[in-house]
Amino acid sequence: MENYFSVLSRCPLFQGIGQEDLRTLFGCLGAKFVSVSKGDPVFLEGDPAQLVGVVLSVGVQVVRDDYYGNRSVFSILQPGESFGEAFSCAGLAHMPVSVFAIRDSEVLLLNCQRVLTLCSRTCHFHSLLVQNIVKGLAQKNLAFTQKVRYMSQKTTRDKLLVYLFDQAKQQGSAEFVIPCDRQALADYLGVERTAMSAEISKLKKAGLLDTKGSWFCLKQVDRNG
Amino acid sequence: MENYFSVLSRCPLFQGIGQEDLRTLFGCLGAKFVSVSKGDPVFLEGDPAQLVGVVLSVGVQVVRDDYYGNRSVFSILQPGESFGEAFSCAGLAHMPVSVFAIRDSEVLLLNCQRVLTLCSRTCHFHSLLVQNIVKGLAQKNLAFTQKVRYMSQKTTRDKLLVYLFDQAKQQGSAEFVIPCDRQALADYLGVERTAMSAEISKLKKAGLLDTKGSWFCLKQVDRNG
């Protein structure tokens, strides 16, 4: 574990828990450090859904197979990211996805039930771990809620505008910087980059906004006139 | 609380916790039963995000205002449903939405921090409550993940097919029943009902599936020849 403390300390799951406490916690929870060879699974679809994993070194991907067995890559995980908690915490009996190492990798595995069922001597950091898991799940919920709201808008223009209004509100100013480039924004909103670009131009010409690079400025519209 | 035990016992948040245990739990957590008059807020946007609410009687809605103050209804909550946990658990400082009673209503309010921070004498049902919260958040995550995957498909046809393949897989059979009518499915997938209807017809004619009402049957396609 010593080798990975720098990763663990940056992992949202263990935020606020010191190195010594982590050691205690892992003992208490029966945490396992596992080496996975390139191409081998961390777990397979259909396995009991009880694990929460933390990626310690690069090269772990989540894959799912459709009804006809066509495999698609769901996500590629970075060191410090955790996986499996949504499935294990949702009470699913079986994992609906598989996780493979695409290189020789190390992962930390925790038993979700042991994490959530509190030990008799309630240690502070165990409670912190639960709060961190809850926080992560809740934050993903909020992120999903927003994304779905944008994607549910009918037109490219509306998706863009709802997103920009949200940014303005979140940043508390009609003038703000978005955290991604045009291509990433288009992908996030589920629209064509070029169509979005065209809409941005129209909005500019209509005097509704100004933008340069990642900087945007929404112009107040008189809605009563 | 006696009046509402039937609602509370059906609430996912309190699953597996008996009436007597609930009484103890509510005492321990300082739960508050609150009456809200029609039109009054349960909480307002900008309030500290620390509450988890449970709707006890009909008439509670979540609203949000955009950057220019235009109000839109986010969702209407049914008795037994909980609200606010995503915001309070995500560590937001302030509520990004308001919750209003649209009729005289009763709600139960819990302090999220007190729920997640375990009391020194770790009672079993307190742990259960935490697990139920985590389960709810995790299940919403899974539901969102699916919806986003469907909505991210480019065409109506692909959205529909990915959804149907998922259903087949989830129900373990090429023949299955979906839990909603055409209009609701179209809304869920973010497509036009009529466009979806047209796609279904095409797929039928192409021999790729059969359907009647909520019953569907996917035809195995020989992908190797």
Place this chain on the structure above:
DNA sequence: AAACGGATGTTGGAATTCCAACATCGGAGG
């Protein structure tokens, strides 16, 4: 300064979706 490359903007025709209007089906009730 010139060359280069990545990000962004523009354009036009093909493909798709949207929308309204209407057709058809099938169950509930008279």
Place this chain on the structure above:
DNA sequence: CCTCCGATGTTGGAATTCCAACATCCGTTT
């Protein structure tokens, strides 16, 4: 059996999006 009505399917033109190809801008390198 008939009528009604909601759910579903069909259709055609308008609107939008998609896609590829290309233009422009701008910072970096040589």
